[in-house]
Amino acid sequence: MAREIHFLAFSGSTRADSxxxxxxxxxxxGASLRGASVIEIHLNYFPMPLYDGDLEAAEGIPESAIRLKALFAGADGFLIASPEYNGFFSGILKNTLDWLSRPVAGDSAPTPFRGKVAAIMAASPGGLGGARGLIQLRALLSNLQVTVIPEQLTIPNAHKVFSPEGKLMDKQFEAKARLLGAALTAFAEKLRG
Ligand SMILES: Cc1cc2nc3c(=O)[nH]c(=O)nc-3n(C[C@H](O)[C@H](O)[C@H](O)COP(=O)(O)O)c2cc1C
Incomplete structure (x- = not known):
């Protein structure tokens, strides 16, 4: 029997009530119900300095980036939600992906991105739901050779549609979010053949 599809899931927000x-x-x-195994990670647990070439030359890749890179390398793909800040996805997400794109000495798999798949989504109290940031995020992931599925989800007026515990009061959004996870799983399975 084929091994189950494995995803890493993470958010570009480190806010407690994100x-x-x-x-x-x-x-x-949605991905789990479709048969994928998913590990959610919090970027708070992988703190990294802002990328700086001199720092890298002097100290190498941060230990948290090496740990995270190994988790990325072991995944078939990624579920990524990011807030939109001034029309872009979050700075912490960009910084994390930049560090992970750097080669680690002695690493036989230099890129943890190539050949992987991703689904992207955003929620915002604003009226566009973070849609503008997803355009940039899709482009960045493509540059890293991650195939981002065409389906994506944005949730506007987030402060009105989530309960304090994170339930989606609008069941249509809940269904769409689950469908997105399921779609990524189906795509990853198809790609594996
Ligand atoms: C610096 C800054 C810029 C923001 N810019 C946008 C924006 O361009 N579009 C938008 O919809 N929301 C914007 N917001 C509001 C965020 O979407 C909101 O804070 C959201 O709750 C952050 O995501 P989180 O709840 O996952 O932490 C901005 C917030 C901050 C702090």
Whole structure:
């Protein structure tokens, strides 16, 4: 029997009550129900300095980036939710992906991205739901040779549609979030053949 598809899920927000983290949990559920194994990680647990070439030359890759890179390398793909800040996805997400794109000495698999798949989503109290940031995020992931599925989900007015515990009061959004997770699983399975 084929091994199950394995995804890493993470949010570009480190905020405790992050709407994006809430949204992510519903997509994770959808992927799990479709048969994928999903590990959610919090970027708070992988702190990294802002990327600086001199720092890298002097000290190498941060230990948390090496740990995270190994988790990325072992995944078939990624479920990613990111807040939108001034029309872009979050800085912490960009910084994390930049560090992970750097080669680690002696690493036989220099890129943890190539050949992987991803589904992206965003939630925002604003009216566009973070849609503008996803355009940039899709482009960045493509540059890293991650195939981002065409389906994506944005949730506007997030402060009105999530309960404080993260439940989606609008069941249509809940269904769409689950469908997104399921779609990524189906795509990864198809790709594996
Ligand atoms: C610096 C900054 C810029 C923001 N820019 C946008 C924006 O361009 N579009 C938007 O919809 N929301 C914007 N917001 C609001 C965020 O979407 C909101 O804080 C959201 O709750 C953050 O995501 P989280 O709940 O997952 O932490 C901005 C917030 C901050 C702090």
């Amino acid at each position: 709407f994006n983290r809430m949204l992510l949990s519903h997509a994770i559920r």
